[in-house]
Amino acid sequence: MGKAIGMVEYTTVSAGIQAADLMVKTAEVDLLEAQVVCPGKYIVIISGELSAVRAAVDASRVQFGERLVDSFVLGNPHESIFPALCGAAEIGSPHALGVIETYSGASAIVAADAAAKTSLVELVELRICRGMCGKSYLLLTGEIAAVEAAIERAKNEVGKNGMLLDSSVTPNPDPKLWESIL
DSSP: OOSEEEEEEESSHHHHHHHHHHHHHHSSOEEEEEEEETTTEEEEEEEEOHHHHHHHHHHHHHHHGGGEEEEEEESSOOTTHHHHHHTOOOOSSOOEEEEEEESSHHHHHHHHHHHHHHSSOEEEEEEESSSSTTOEEEEEEEOHHHHHHHHHHHHHHHHTTTOEEEEEEESSOOHHHHHHHO
16 A cells, blocks of 8 residues: 555546546556446545655546546545445444545545544444445544544534535444444
8 A cells, every 4th residue: 555545536437437547647556446436426546655646636637627526635544544445444342423424435535534633533434425326424433522523623624625514423322223333
């Protein structure tokens, strides 16, 4: 895994596929994910050295900007993002539950990174634009004060670009709810 990740999210499959091709031709990056997501958008997630990721994402923004929904470059992503994206996060003892819902996949990943770096929380799941009409969400857990701080930081981060849809903190979810989530 490189030291940085980046993502672009496009309104059309055609623009997304062209952007993915341009990105891997622009710089030495690894293609982590390139696929169609709901509702017919296309996402591309890459990794590599920060300068390479930035160059690839910038090239795609310039070339296909009219179809761009959202994008980001993170220079040092929190390590818990990757298991949460894959649905492979292992949660020992869940506590309070925090939820952030966004209008784009890119903003959900940025929110997750900000939350995980703010306080001692565990990312439970990071759902990117699948089965939600293009919306995304993240679930996290930890002590109530840590979850509240993480959710507040994530809200501030994604609220800057208008991508925040909703958020909540549930102090003590019922074990039946945790069973359905985990």
